[in-house]
Amino acid sequence: MTRVGDIAVTGLGLVTPAGVGVEENWRRVLSGRSCATPDEALRGMPVELSCRVPGFDPEQLLDGFPAWQLERFVQLALVAARMAVRDAGWDPKAWDGTRVGVVLGNSLGGAATFEQQHDALRERGPSKVSPLLVTRYMPNMAAGYLAIDLGVRGPGLVVATACASGATALTTARDLLRSGTCDIVLAGATESALTPTVMSGLAKMGALSKSHGAPEHASKPFDAERDGFVAAEGAGVLVLERTADATSRGATIRALLSGCGASSDAHHATAPHPEGQGIERAVRAALADAGVAAGDVDHVNAHGTATPMNDIIEGRMLHRVLGGAAAVTSTKGVTGHTLAAAGAIEAAYAVLAVQHGVMPPVANLKNPDPGLELDLISGEPREGRVDVALSTSLGFGGHNAALVFTTA
Incomplete structure (x- = not known):
């Protein structure tokens, strides 16, 4: 049953290692085949694996926009946003841009440009630093350029809660709609920081998988032999509207964003x-916001990073709160960990599970951790009605976010 506070998801846009486009993403995620491959740009680094977006040609995909001015994380976001707006049936030339907002998540901004320009400064002096350094590096430029491209004249925000940023962006967007500040919000997240410096830092922390010999098996959430995540890039954008508005214009509603919850651990910089x-706390708050009981949850797209600590802590929490009935997946086995973009991309996958009644498997799950009491989906996608789906996100700094999606 639709409630007054429910928010309609009317458009999706996905640009991830699983493909450029929603259909490509959904097929790959349902296949359970990992996207991890050796990365030539990381040759000689402590970890040489990543998940990059395949076949991404910004000049072609951003026809009419000077792609050369943009850092890759902005390019990914623009393509995903255009896709989501088309999917929602909106024409940016026709909408009232003052009533449209954009909220995107991002953590690391233009890390590649910063590294390149720092090298230029050290090796050739300040005269060789690009005048585009600042605008290519700043995280807020994802929202800024999206507004320029699509005529968005309402609030434009970028939020940074590390790997929970995408879910935080959707929560913030929901609040803009509920308050009446906006009538439409483009919400999601983007990240592209697969640089030698960033990857070396993650490797030094012990966060990354070292399965160099078999990259396609490196990302294995909830498996007893997991040893870290495979870093990835990507963007996901969702078009959100008040349900009554979407219904009145005859929009197709993929699912409803019915509940949001957030919290801080106040515990440790990197460990949950x-x-x-x-x-x-975040999960219980999201369920209460949605007005659903823990036992009503049919499906969970878990944060599931494939790190030893995260998966056991999150898995035990899910069993404690939900019991063993909900079917649990982590799509990071396929896409890798897209960092700040993860919460938005996985929210989109949760929406698709609700819409289509099919749940993706956990890639590479051969030997589930014996310390977990979860109904983990392995091998093949699972068909079944999904009335309530939960998506969870955790980030460095102790940021937590949870989203509840329900049938329209």
């Missing part, structure tokens, strides 16, 4: 609370 107290 050992008992999962923070993410549990």
Whole structure:
């Protein structure tokens, strides 16, 4: 049953290692085949694996926009946003841009440009630093350029809660709609920071998988032999509207964003609370916001990074809160970990599960961690009605976010 506070998801745009486009993404995620490959740009680094967006040609995909001015994380976001707006049936030339907002998540901005220009400064002096350094590096430019491209004249925000940024962006967008500040919000997240410096830092932390010999098997969430995540890039954008507005214009509603929850661990810079107290608070808040009981949850797209600590803590929390009935996946086994973009991309996958009644498997799940009591989807996608789906996100700094999607 649709409630007054429910928000309609009317458009999706996905640009990820699983493909450029929603259909390509959904096929690949349902296949359970990992996107991880050796990365030539990381040759000689401590970890040489990544998940990059395949066949991404910004000059072609951003026809009419000077793609050369833009850092890759902005290019990804623009393509995903255009896709989402078309999917929602909107024409940016016809809408009232003052009533449209954009909220995107991002953490690392234009890391590649910063590294390149720092080298230029050290090696050739300040006269060789590009005048585009600042605008290519700043995280807020994802929202800024999206507004320029699509005529968005309402609030334009970029939020940074590390790997929870995408879910935080959707929560912020929901609030703009509920308050009446906007009638349409383009919400999601983007990240592209597969640079030698960033990857070396993640490797030094012990966060990355070292399965160099078999990259396609490196990302294995919830598996007993998991040893870290495979870093990835990508963007996901969702078009959100008040349900009554979407219905009145005859829009196709893919699913409803019915509940949001957020919390802070106040525990550690990188490690989640050992008992999962923070993410549990976020999940319980999202369920209460949605007006659904824990036992009503049919499906969970978990954060599931494939790191030893995250998966056991999150998995035990899910069992404690939901019991063992919900079918659980982590699509990071296919896409890798897109960092700030993960919460938005996985929210889109949760929406697709609700819409189509099919749930993706956990890639590379051969030997589930014996410490987990979860109904993990493995091998093949699982068909079944999904009335309520939960998506969870955790980020460095102790940021937690949870989203509940329901049938329209």
